[in-house]
Amino acid sequence: MDKFVQLQDVGMAFDTKQGRFVALRNVNLDMAEGEFVSLIGHSGCGKSTVLNLVAGLLEPTGGVLLCNNRQIAGPGPDRGVVFQNHSLLPWLSCFENVYLAVERVFGAKEGRAKLKQRTHEAMALVGLTHAEHKHPHEISGGMKQRVGIARALAMQPKVLLLDEPFGALDALTRAHLQDELIKIVAQTRTTTLMVTHDVDEAVLLSDRIVMMTNGPAATIGEILAVDLPRPRDRLALAGDPAYHAARTAVLEFLYRREMRQAA
Amino acid sequence: MQALPLSPTTPPAEAAPAPHADRFKPARAKPALQQAGALPAGPSRLNRTLRWFAFEAVPPLLGLALFILLWQAVSLYSDGLPGPAKTWAAAVELFADPFYDKGPNDQGIGWNILHSLERVGLGFGMAALLGIPAGFVIGRFAFIGKMAAPIISLLRPVSPLAWLPIGLMVFKAAGPASIWVIFISSIWPMILNTAAGVSQVPKDYLNVARVLNLPESKVFTKILFPAVLPHMITGIRLAIGVAWLVIVAAEMLTGGIGLGFWVWDEWNNLNVEHILIAIFVVGIVGLLLEQALVLLARRFEY
Numbered sequence: 001m002d003k004f005v006q007l008q009d010v011g012m013a014f015d016t017k018q019g020r021f022v023a024l025r026n027v028n029l030d031m032a033e034g035e036f037v038s039l040i041g042h043s044g045c046g047k048s049t050v051l052n053l054v055a056g057l058l059e060p061t062g063g064v065l066l067c068n069n070r071q072i073a074g075p076g077p078d079r080g081v082v083f084q085n086h087s088l089l090p091w092l093s094c095f096e097n098v099y100l101a102v103e104r105v106f107g108a109k110e111g112r113a114k115l116k117q118r119t120h121e122a123m124a125l126v127g128l129t130h131a132e133h134k135h136p137h138e139i140s141g142g143m144k145q146r147v148g149i150a151r152a153l154a155m156q157p158k159v160l161l162l163d164e165p166f167g168a169l170d171a172l173t174r175a176h177l178q179d180e181l182i183k184i185v186a187q188t189r190t191t192t193l194m195v196t197h198d199v200d201e202a203v204l205l206s207d208r209i210v211m212m213t214n215g216p217a218a219t220i221g222e223i224l225a226v227d228l229p230r231p232r233d234r235l236a237l238a239g240d241p242a243y244h245a246a247r248t249a250v251l252e253f254l255y256r257r258e259m260r261q262a263a
Numbered sequence: 264m265q266a267l268p269l270s271p272t273t274p275p276a277e278a279a280p281a282p283h284a285d286r287f288k289p290a291r292a293k294p295a296l297q298q299a300g301a302l303p304a305g306p307s308r309l310n311r312t313l314r315w316f317a318f319e320a321v322p323p324l325l326g327l328a329l330f331i332l333l334w335q336a337v338s339l340y341s342d343g344l345p346g347p348a349k350t351w352a353a354a355v356e357l358f359a360d361p362f363y364d365k366g367p368n369d370q371g372i373g374w375n376i377l378h379s380l381e382r383v384g385l386g387f388g389m390a391a392l393l394g395i396p397a398g399f400v401i402g403r404f405a406f407i408g409k410m411a412a413p414i415i416s417l418l419r420p421v422s423p424l425a426w427l428p429i430g431l432m433v434f435k436a437a438g439p440a441s442i443w444v445i446f447i448s449s450i451w452p453m454i455l456n457t458a459a460g461v462s463q464v465p466k467d468y469l470n471v472a473r474v475l476n477l478p479e480s481k482v483f484t485k486i487l488f489p490a491v492l493p494h495m496i497t498g499i500r501l502a503i504g505v506a507w508l509v510i511v512a513a514e515m516l517t518g519g520i521g522l523g524f525w526v527w528d529e530w531n532n533l534n535v536e537h538i539l540i541a542i543f544v545v546g547i548v549g550l551l552l553e554q555a556l557v558l559l560a561r562r563f564e565y
Contacts (some may be wrong), residue, residue, distance in 0.1 A: 057470055075473040087467040091489040100485060104475045155475075 004068060004191055005031040005054065005159060011062030012049055022217045023049050027063070029210060029220060031159075036185060036192045038202040040250060041212030041221075042258065047195045048084075048163055050212075054193060055081050055161050068158060077105045080152030084164045086144040088136040094147045095132040098122050098154050105155045122154035123147075125184060142173040149181070153188065160185075162194040166201065175234065178204060186231060199254070203246045204232060211253045221258060224249050345536045353536035354543075368528065370520055376544060379510050379521040382438070386445025387506045394450040394502075395495060398457025399487070408458065415454065423448035423509040427516060437517035444513045445506045452501035460494025461487065496560040503556060507549045 012024040023046045031037050039047040052058045053065055056075040065072040067079065075081075088097045099119045106115055123132050126146040131139055136147070145165055152160055165181075166174040178201055185192055185205075196202050202209045206226050213221040226246050228237065237243040331347050338346035345353075361373030401408045426447045430440030468490060472482045514523025522541055529537040 055474060057473060075470075076476055077474070079474070081470075081474045083467055083470070085467060087465075087471050089468060089471070089486065089489070092485070100477075100481075101475050104477060104481075 002032055003030040003066075004033040004035075005029075005193070006066040007050070007054075007063070008066070009063035010050075010053060010060045010065060012046070012053065012058065013061045023215060024219065025062075025217045026219050029223075031191060031193065033191055034189045036194070036205055036207045038206040038209045039193065039195045039212060040197065040199065040202050040209055040254070041218065042214055042254065043197065045212045045215045046218040047212050051081075051161050051163050051193060051195050054159065055079055057081075077101070077155045078157055079159045079161055080155050080157030081161045082145070082148045082152045082163065082165045084167055086136070086141075086148040088144055088147055088151075090136050093133050093135050094128065094139070094150075095119055095123065097136070097147060098151045101151045102154045118154060122150040125153060125187075126150045126180065140173075142169050142177060145169065145177060146180070149184070153184065153190070158191060160190045160192045162192065164195050164197065167197070174198075174201070179234065181205065182230075182232060199247055199250045202250060203228075203243060204234060204237065209246075209250055211250065211258075214258050222253055343535055345539065350536045350539045354540045357537065357540060367520070372525070372540075372544070375520055375522050375525045376548065378519070379514065379523070380548070382442050382514075382521065383445055383503070383506045383510050386442040387449050387503055389442075390446045390450035390502060390506075391453055391499065394453035394498075395457050398454045398495075398498070399461055399491070401454065402458035402461025402491075403487075408462075411454075415451065418447075419451045419455075423505070424512055424516065427513060431517075437519055441510070441513040441517045441519075441521075445509055448509050449502035449506040452505065453495070453498040456494050456498025456501065457491060460491035460498075463494070464490040492563045493560065496556065496563060500553065500556040500560065503552050504549070507545070507552060511545055 007027050007029040010024060010027040011022070013020050013022045015021075027050060029037075039050055041047050049058065053060055054067070054072065056072050056079065072079075088094070089100070092100065099115065102115050102118045102122070106118060110118075120129070120132070123129050126149055128143060128146055128150065131143060131147075136144055139147075145168075149162075149165070162181075166177050169177065182205060194202075194205065203226055209224045209226060210220055211222045211224065212218050224246060228240070228242055228246070335346050335348075338344045357372050361371045363371040364374065397411075401411050423444050426444050427440055430443035431437070434440050434443065464487060468486050469482075472486050477485070510521070511523040511526065514521040515527045516523075518524050518527075522545055526538055526541045529535075529541070
């Protein structure tokens with residue numbers, strides 16, 4: 001297995017008013033090119049911290065992170081991030097939000113017409129051609145999240161990082177967007193790391209599920225390979241024993257091994 | 264929107280007196296019902312207009328009428344204070360020829376207003392040119408922010424007129440001194456609001472900038488400036504309010520042409536009608552400045 005993204009003995013500690021808080025320790029993970037990996041765990045276990053480390057938004061206090069055999073030294077457009085709360089700029093239209101990213105990545109080499117074409121293509125990929133000229137406050141939460149995905153994909157990143165991308169959406173919209181994400185990732189074959197707290201989402205989308213222990217000083221507890229054939233169909237999987245076995249394994253981990261103390 | 268002469272900052276919905284609050288509600292609920300097609304359009308539109316008139320237009324007019332009545336009553340029992348009718352007559356005469364010029368100490372009301380506005384514009388404009396960029400720097404760089412904090416905390420509470428002697432000493436002339444007073448008293452709200460806006464730019468937006476690796480110039484034009492704009496306009500609004508408050512007092516002390524000087528001059532002439540007119544003029548011009556900026560601010564709400 002080639003190691004496209006590597007986390008080697010990564011540790012992360014934050015200095016807080018109460019002293020040093022160790023969020024992560026000894027995190028070791030390798031991702032192959034084109035692989036879809038989910039990070040799952042109870043809230044506060046540092047899964048978003050792992051994602052932010054890969055994004056380069058945080059610097060690890062221990063260990064090293066590599067992407068394509070180069071050390072991750074900061075954020076860069078080779079790693080597209082879809083934020084939990086979409087983070088679209090409210091004063092720009094959906095088109096302009098995506099164009100800002102496209103212009104930054106391809107602006108030096110390509111003309112304006114080509115950049116616009118790329119933006120149109122990204123909007124079409126998430127099915128939002130009709131909403132290009134709307135502003136974020138004029139569209140629904142699900143549509144905003146799709147624009148966020150379009151913005152990340154338009155940069156043609158080597159790695160797509162999704163931070164609980166559908167966490168704030170209702171169940172039906174979430175299912176719909178998960179199906180779209182399956183199609184998009186199958187089409188673009190982008191290496192993807194997704195943070196989630198939704199077991200079904202993790203099983204449905206992932207090649208491997210990384211289960212994290214509870215914090216503080218969280219680390220990887222177990223890794224589960226999901227050997228379900230692709231393309232996956234949510235209805236067909238509902239009766240599939242392998243699907244249920246994977247689902248049960250994750251639930252076992254979360255609710256038996258890493259039972260969260262009542263807050 | 265209609266002007267609310269007694270409280271320009273109160274939104275219109277709150278203008279209805281509290282006891283009528285329950286009766287006020289059905290009028291607001293009506294448009295929603297109408298959209299659902301529950302009511303025929305004709306009579307309800309008339310109804311709505313009547314209700315709007317009763318609950319939106321009548322209370323301010325009633326308040327104004329009461330004010331004038333009170334004024335009239337007080338003037339009847341006072342030797343010096345002219346009543347509304349006498350003041351109105353004087354105002355009509357005054358505004359019939361607002362731009363006459365009979366030498367430096369006797370000019371039309373229009374000239375006085377324009378001169379005051381000019382001073383406010385100059386002082387306030389320079390304060391904006393300096394204060395807004397200063398606010399951006401103070402908000403963006405924590406070190407500079409901490410450097411500036413003690414100076415701002417020390418100087419901000421100083422009464423505007425306390426700066427006048429410094430102005431007179433440095434500029435050796437009354438005109439620039441009053442502009443200086445406007446400048447120094449209106450710069451603080453713009454610095455502080457801009458800085459607060461910059462430090463409150465949502466971290467998510469800045470993370471977007473980091474992930475995209477945007478150059479600092481793009482961060483400023485695409486993220487920082489639009490995010491800070493509403494805060495900036497609040498600062499400008501507060502600043503222009505302060506500037507207009509201060510100009511009358513400053514001109515009273517420095518003389519020259521302007522509303523403040525005019526008030527003082529008319530007091531020396533014992534022309535109390537004109538003093539009352541000046542008070543109204545100051546109030547109305549202040550209200551218009553405020554409303555113009557409210558409209559501008561609404562344009563930049565996201």
